[in-house]
Amino acid sequence: MSLSAQDVINELQHAGLRITTQRRSIIEHILRMPAHFSADELLAELHNGQMEVSRATVYRLLPKLVQLGVVREVIYGEEHRHYEVVGEDQQYHGHLICEQCGRVIDFVCPAVEGAIIGVCREYRFWHHSHTLEITGLCEDCQDQPLNN
Amino acid sequence: MSLSAQDVINELQHAGLRITTQRRSIIEHILRMPAHFSADELLAELHNGQMEVSRATVYRLLPKLVQLGVVREVIYGEEHRHYEVVGEDQQYHGHLICEQCGRVIDFVCPAVEGAIIGVCREYRFWHHSHTLEITGLCEDCQDQPLNN
DNA sequence: CTGGATGCAAACCCTTTGCATAAGC
């Protein structure tokens, strides 16, 4: 089962935040966005729909959703922020980022999960979230001549 | 053995880049910076010395050094970029980042290294570099009341 | 000499914010 808009709305309410038409719309769109999206891409989607939401509102809600654990920031190499939805049952995963073509490949790796839990125990660190990003060349780009 | 300024300068030359007084100065300072630094902190250090280097020059050199594998970008949660030197013998490591006090704790974990190599083999991905960042609460902050 | 590097300052661009208005609860 994946996260529903209502689930997120309930979380907002529990956190003492008000449920507005704009927030409802933003949440519904976020759940339909591709794996990784930026604030700008989200805004573009919102403007394709009937509901208009201002940049400010989107920018104000996203950090709250991060705090609530609904989305998390990923793919930091890029110039602007990217987010992805944290599914209920979704395993933590990492990203393989191709330096040549920009493609982002998601991967899951239980061994990494286990290692991270071990590190946190060792350092008595309370683990909230983590990101693992590997940059390099994807299979296709390894064969191609460099172009920079 | 850790990286010397001359090593980096040789790498620049091999890459066809010119060796200028400014670049020499930047490189020397980078090697003396604390574990993680921003472009701004680097500039402050440079201005403490006798040699003046402009912001533009620093901002133009850093990406080249990333490409050459001399430094890498880390600690992406922050609003601006941070870098760290990639030592010759330095083990890859990750960062534990405290959400409360902002402290950054480096850790090494061979298990993570192994897992990453496995993932790259599986996806036929050529590994250039990677970062692993775990956010949460450090030991000290776990006991303190929340203040946000 | 000649093309790459520097410095200055202005431009960029994503993101944040002040303030008046609107609307949850």
Add this chain to the structure above:
DNA sequence: GCTTATGCAAAGGGTTTGCATCCAG
């Protein structure tokens, strides 16, 4: 009604860039 959320537009702040000058190779 009281307080929070929204929208607009302007500010913010790190980073990039155009252009004239400089200098390493």
